[in-house]
Amino acid sequence: MEEPDKDHRKAIITFLAFVIIAVIVVAAVAASPKKQNASTSASVGTGTGTTPSSTTGSSAGSGTATDASFKDGSYAATGSYESPGGHQQITVHVTLRDGVITDTSAISGAQDPESQEYQSMFIGGYKSQVVGKNIADVHVSRVSGSSLTSQGFNDAISQIENQAKA
């Protein structure tokens, strides 16, 4: 069996990704005209089975079933598309077995249309030090940080502290 050439494989995977994305977009647009609907985590065809039966499976499967030189395994591809809400990016994972897609999943994230610097990726290194303000002095609804722990963990920590003191 010949090792498929990398570019060729990449092209096919990109194609698969776009096929899947197209299905997601169509589904999302059909489901609702609101842009946010296209943006949540989605699982496409998870559990489709080894015989492609859904639209996703058969579109993508026909591209590979004839090409048995693909190695079994998981592949990932990231694709972009334009939605009514702007530019969207999605990562699609495809599992191949005997040249057939056996599983796909998609992790998508809508881009904030206000965020124009997305592609720049990066704004330099670490800047100045953070400044803390007392929670009592600022107006907040909730606090996010290290996850609050349950009583069980807190009890264990205080037990250990007590043992250390003893």
Add this chain to the structure above:
Amino acid sequence: MMLSVKSKTRPKLRAAGHAWQFDAIGTKWWISLFEAIDDARLASIRRDVHKRIESFDKTYSRFRPDSLVTKMSQKAGKYRLPADSGVLFALYKALYDATDGAVTPLIGDLLIAAGYDAEYSLEPKELQTPPAWDEAISYGHNVLTVKRPAMLDFGAAGKGYLVDLVARVLKAHGLTGFCIDAGGDMLVRGRADMRIGLEHPDNPEQVIGIATLANQAIAGSAGNRRAWAGYHHILDPYKLASPVAVKAAWVAADSALLADGLATALFFVAPEVLRRQFAFEYLLINSENKYKCSPGFPAELF
């Protein structure tokens, strides 16, 4: 415990609405609904939320002797997982690949050896690098094949995912505006004036800035609370130590699953690398308390 949210005590929340809090999956939850609903409907919503959390916990918690992952840790074989597992495993595999195996669900035995076990013994024993993904497990069609028994741990992204799943329960009840806060990892739907304080990594009494969320999730990770004997809840499976270069990480993303998982991944991999594959905004604080954040991170820092 249920409390009606009054505008006096929580000025930014609407007078109409309900909030309740509870302990589950090892953290404190707070759920706020932004609309007024009658008691019968509220009772039914709360029942479904708690049922959802219970079924997730019974599948994925390594802290429960009766959970599916505890069973998997005892015997090799094929295990059927619920339909929600596809997205969870896909995200874990993506994070595993993106971090060269540093973020792995196979970290459970290492956390236990370090003392983060079901009894919270917090007594470190001999630590070993966990097996590689392909050596230990394979996932497909809601079935996990456990090739060699290992304790799986979904601490990196499980909580965020459960927040998403609870949001789905609320949506199924017709709710469009709510905030689900699971110990600081939260999802907001339907409003833009939730002000989320970002906890100072050295001082839980302080915040370093305020994030404003609408239709977004945020998750934070820091080593200051779940810390013991030189470790915290994130362990580097190769160095067998907790990462120290990053002190705290926050991620804003569309789903709490993504936000939670990436907040852990940022302890191992530079954000520029992860942003090639995942869509998110971030804020990082390093060991010198200096910060770095993406231009779109929805917060004002002091």
